[in-house]
Each structure stands twice: as structure tokens, then as C-alpha cells.
Amino acid sequence: MKDLTVGNEAKLIFKFALPMVLGNLLQQLYHVVDSIIVGNYLGKEALAAIGASSPIFYALIAFVIGIGSGATIIISQYFGAKNLDKVKRAIDTTYIFLFIASIIITTIGIIFSEDIFRLLHVEEEVIPLATDYFNVFMMGMIAFFGFSGTSSILRGLGDSMTPLYFMVIATVVNIVLDIVFIVVFNWGISGVAYATLIAQAGAFISGAIYLNKKHQIISFNIFKFRFDKELFMQSIRIGLPTGFQQTFVALGIMALIRIVNNFDTDVLAAFSVASRIDALAAMPALNLASALSAFVGQNLGANKVDRIKKGLRATLFMAWGISLVVMLIVVFFGEYMMQAFTQDEAVIAHGTNYLVIVSSFYMIFSTMFVMHGVLRGAGDTLIPMFITLFSLWVIRIPFALVLSKHFGVNGIWWAIPIGWSMGLAGSLIYYFTGRWKFKSVVKHSN
Numbered sequence: 001m002k003d004l005t006v007g008n009e010a011k012l013i014f015k016f017a018l019p020m021v022l023g024n025l026l027q028q029l030y031h032v033v034d035s036i037i038v039g040n041y042l043g044k045e046a047l048a049a050i051g052a053s054s055p056i057f058y059a060l061i062a063f064v065i066g067i068g069s070g071a072t073i074i075i076s077q078y079f080g081a082k083n084l085d086k087v088k089r090a091i092d093t094t095y096i097f098l099f100i101a102s103i104i105i106t107t108i109g110i111i112f113s114e115d116i117f118r119l120l121h122v123e124e125e126v127i128p129l130a131t132d133y134f135n136v137f138m139m140g141m142i143a144f145f146g147f148s149g150t151s152s153i154l155r156g157l158g159d160s161m162t163p164l165y166f167m168v169i170a171t172v173v174n175i176v177l178d179i180v181f182i183v184v185f186n187w188g189i190s191g192v193a194y195a196t197l198i199a200q201a202g203a204f205i206s207g208a209i210y211l212n213k214k215h216q217i218i219s220f221n222i223f224k225f226r227f228d229k230e231l232f233m234q235s236i237r238i239g240l241p242t243g244f245q246q247t248f249v250a251l252g253i254m255a256l257i258r259i260v261n262n263f264d265t266d267v268l269a270a271f272s273v274a275s276r277i278d279a280l281a282a283m284p285a286l287n288l289a290s291a292l293s294a295f296v297g298q299n300l301g302a303n304k305v306d307r308i309k310k311g312l313r314a315t316l317f318m319a320w321g322i323s324l325v326v327m328l329i330v331v332f333f334g335e336y337m338m339q340a341f342t343q344d345e346a347v348i349a350h351g352t353n354y355l356v357i358v359s360s361f362y363m364i365f366s367t368m369f370v371m372h373g374v375l376r377g378a379g380d381t382l383i384p385m386f387i388t389l390f391s392l393w394v395i396r397i398p399f400a401l402v403l404s405k406h407f408g409v410n411g412i413w414w415a416i417p418i419g420w421s422m423g424l425a426g427s428l429i430y431y432f433t434g435r436w437k438f439k440s441v442v443k444h445s446n
Contacts, residue, residue, distance in 0.1 A: 003158060003298070004294060004295045009307055009310040010310075010318075012311075013288070016160050016294065020287040020291060021288075023163050026164075026167045026168060026171040027167055027170075028276070030174040031279075033178060034195075035273055037182055037183070039273065041182055045126050046189045047341065048265050049126050049129035049130035051272020052126060052130045052257060053130050055254045056109075058253065059253075060109050062243070063244070066239050066241075068094060068097070068098060069243075069381075070238035070379075070381070071094040071153075072155065072294075074231060074234055074238065075087055075090050075094075076155075076156040076158075076293075076297030077379070078301065080299060081301040090228070092224075096227050098146065106138050109135075110135050113130075113134045117134075125265075132193075135193075136197065137193040137196065137197065143204045144200050147203050155290065156297070160291070173199040174195050174196055174198075248388070248392065252397055255397050256397065257271070262404070263408075263409055267350050270338075270350035274338070274354040277330070277338075278330075278355065284319070284323075285319045285366030285369055288322075288369075289369040292311060292374060295308070295377065296311065297377040300379075316367065316370055323363045324362075331356055331359055338351040353409070353410055357410065357417070360417070361417035361420055372384045372427060375430070378436040380436040383436075386426075387427055390426065391419040396416060396418065397415070399415035400412045400415035400416075
């Protein structure tokens with residue numbers, strides 16, 4: 001565990017974010033490897049199937065992840081206040097919630113998967129592949145939530161290194177199993193999902209065993225878990241806006257998929273591949289924002305507001321530098337990246353245009369997420385929810401619909417940075433009101 005309330009702000013945030021960046025890059029890497037193997041061995045229809053499945057999966061888990069983020073904020077603030085009893089009870093409550101939620105989501109996802117794909121107007125030749133992949137993937141929900149929840153809890157306690165170790169294991173296992181299941185056993189697209197399921201389950205189980213033996217606060221014993229209604233309601237209060245935000249973001253991506261499906265399979269396959277690359281490129285900024293949230297949570301819990309401002313400045317400079325480098329790489333090498341996934345010229349052309357347009361605005365994207373990181377760390381999640389919903393549903397989706405009619409596929413791609421720009425404007429305006437400083441669950445007399 002790491003106390004983020006003392007020491008140089010920039011060094012603390014960088015050292016805390018680095019394992020998160022590496023861990024999430026690894027996580028995205030095995031999604032990228034999935035797509036590379038699928039594109040080269042199973043074809044563009046299978047690539048399109050994965051692309052259609054991802055936003056539906058995200059939509060199903062988004063609300064739960066949002067509620068879980070509220071628990072992480074509470075854990076970081078009570079840890080900053082050195083109230084370890086509340087920390088332990090918040091952790092127990094989080095695990096109970098995630099377990100119940102995983103059972104519900106698995107059931108819903110498998111029952112309605114094919115209907116959802118048809119609702120999105122996914123092409124008929126893609127639907128069987130997408131359903132096979134998605135249903136297998138959903139069977140791993142308990143392991144997914146278990147590992148993701150544990151990683152988030154550890155980060156709230158200032159430990160971003162332990163999740164990295166188990167993510168390395170999961171990534172290696174997933175890549176090896178991808179090759180075995182698809183290339184050797186010829187299991188098709190289901191093999192990709194089975195590889196991910198087994199890798200996540202292995203990471204969660206090995207992580208649980210390790211933490212039971214080594215960690216002083218976290219332990220996995222279902223007979224000793226205690227559900228704390230008060231802490232859960234605090235998690236709901238803080239996490240509910242983020243849960244709604246994540247859900248509507250996921251639904252927004254599904255709406256974008258629906259617009260993409262007005263074109264052909266080539267465009268959906270290109271979107272699937274380019275969005276994988278885009279997610280990989282955006283990961284450093286997202287993790288810096290997450291590190292800043294933990295930093296803000298602990299320092300607000302310790303009543304050290306001045307350190308938060310210094311941490312924000314340091315995080316912005318780091319995010320801008322990384323975003324500039326990543327942008328240059330993606331702009332100049334985007335076409336070669338696309339060629340690693342497929343040799344279909346139409347898919348490569350559409351995907352390259354996406355990468356060039358979207359990556360040119362990474363600095364705006366990273367600034368927006370860093371600002372949201374401050375607000376979430378303070379427990380002020382309602383305003384970021386409204387800002388995100390406005391930028392997505394009032395700006396991005398309508399613009400994508402209108403611009404696609406006038407400028408074709410590229411109009412959809414341009415709508416993405418337009419939405420980011422409006423989101424950043426709203427975030428900056430709210431931050432400078434200073435209202436976020438008074439949202440902490442830990443109250444101080446001064």
C-alpha cells in the first residue's frame with residue numbers, strides 16, 4: 001500500500017500510474033492480439049463480429065463498473081484518513097456486490113445476445129459469429145469482475161504494482177491460448193473468447209490466493225465477508241452517476257455502431273480494428289487520470305487540497321507529453337498498424353482515416369479525462385456524468401448521423417473529437433467553480 005498524501009506529487013503520480021499503464025496496455029495488448037489472429041486466420045467477418053460484441057459487453061458491465069468506482073473512491077478516502085476498519089468493510093461490501101452483479105449480467109447477456117445484435121442491424125453473416133463469441137465471453141463475468149474489482153481496490157489503497165503482476169500472467173496465457181485454440185485446434189471465434197475467459201479466471205484465482213497470504217487488509221473468505229449497508233449507500237451515491245455515465249457511454253458506442261452499420265462489413269471491420277488501436281493509444285492518459293483520482297481521494301481525505309492542485313498540474317504535463325508522442329506515432333504509422341490485422345484494402349483505408357482523424361485530438365481527450373479524474377477522486381461524479389452525456393448524446397451521436405450523410409464514413413470519425421472538445425469545455429468550467437472540493441465522504445472541521 002502507498003500513502004499518497006506525502007512526498008513529491010509528480011513523482012508519486014508517475015510511479016503510481018506507471019504500473020497501471022503497463023497493466024492496461026497489456027490488457028489491451030491481448031485484445032489487439034485477438035484481433036490480429038482473428039483478422040489473419042478467420043477473416044473480416046470475424047473481425048466485425050468482435051467489433052460488434054465489444055460495445056454490448058461494455059454496456060452490460062458499465063453500470064456495475066461505475067458503482068464499483070464509487071467504492072474505490074470511498075476506500076481511497078478512508079485510507080487517506082487512516083480509518084482501516086471502514087476500508088475493510090468497504091472492500092467486503094464491494095466483493096459481495098460484484099459477485100451478485102456478475103450472476104445477473106451473465107444471465108441477461110446470454111439470453112438476449114442475438115436479439116441485441118439484430119437490434120443493431122449487424123449483417124446476417126456476422127450475427128452467428130458475434131453470438132458465439134459473445135456468449136462464451138459472458139461466461140467469464142465472475143472472474144472478470146473479481147479481477148477488475150481487486151485491481152481497483154488495490155489502487156484505492158495505493159498499490160498499483162500487484163495488479164500488474166497478475167495482468168502479465170493473464171496476457172501471456174491469453175496470447176498462448178489464442179494461438180493454440182485458433183491455429184492448432186481450429187475452434188474458430190469461440191476459441192478467442194475461451195482464451196480470454198481462461199486467462200482472466202487464472203489471474204483472479206492466483207491473485208486471490210496471493211492476497212490471502214500476503215495482504216494485511218484484503219482477504220477472500222466468503223464466510224467472513226460483511227455487508228455494510230451504510231457504506232454501500234455511500235458507494236451508490238458516489239458511483240451511481242458514474243454508473244449511469246458509463247452505461248450511456250456504452251449505449252452511445254452501440255448507437256455509433258448502428259450508424260456504422262449503415263455502411264458495409266468493411267467499415268464495421270475497420271472500426272473494430274481502429275478502435276482497438278485507439279484504445280491502446282489512449283490508455284496512458286486514462287491511467288494517469290485514474291492515478292490522479294486515487295491521489296485526489298487520499299489527499300482530500302487527509303484535507304490536503306493544495307497538493308491536489310499541484311498533482312493536477314503535474315498530471316496534465318505528463319498527459320500532454322505522452323499524447324503528443326502517441327499522436328505522431330499513430331498518424332504516421334496508422335496504415336502499417338492496420339496492415340497487421342488484415343490485408344483487405346478497403347478495411348485498411350477506412351481504419352487509417354479513423355486513426356488519423358481521431359488521434360489528432362488526443363491532447364484534448366487526455367485533458368478532458370485528467371479533469372474528470374480530479375472530480376471523481378473528490379467524489380463529485382454527478383457533473384462529469386452530465387458533461388459526458390451532453391458531449392456524447394447531444395454532440396457526438398447527432399453529428400455522426402448528420403456528417404455521415406454528407407461526408408460518408410469520415411463524418412462518423414470527425415464526430416468523435418467534436419464531442420471531446422465540448423466535453424473538455426464543460427469540465428474546465430466546472431473545475432474552476434471549486435465546488436468539487438466539498439464532496440468528500442470524510443468531513444473535516446476546517
